[in-house]
Amino acid sequence: MSVNEPQDxxxxxxxxxxxxxxxxxxxxxxxxxxxxxxxxxxxxxxRFGRLNFEVRDGRVARAWKG
Known part of the structure; x- marks a missing residue:
């Protein structure tokens, strides 16, 4: 596991x-x-290193860190 959060x-x-x-x-x-x-x-x-997706109709509608 990386010590740095992805720069994404x-x-x-x-x-x-x-x-x-x-x-x-x-x-x-x-x-x-x-x-x-x-x-x-x-x-x-x-949560460090976590990416959240809100999914609607199979597609990402919103994304955020933590």
């Missing part, structure tokens, strides 16, 4: 197919990739 812009995943986006994020060094349904109830703690 989450906005670049918006619009991608969710499965492809997850593979790409892992290739780019994200240790955890979490796909969530719109409106999902989640904890708000920040």
């Amino acid at each position: 812009n989450p906005d670049g995943y918006v619009g991608l197919d969710a499965a492809h986006a997850e593979r790409l994020a892992r290739e780019r060094g994200w240790s955890t990739v979490r796909s969530l349904a719109p409106g999902a109830i989640i904890t708000m703690e920040y």
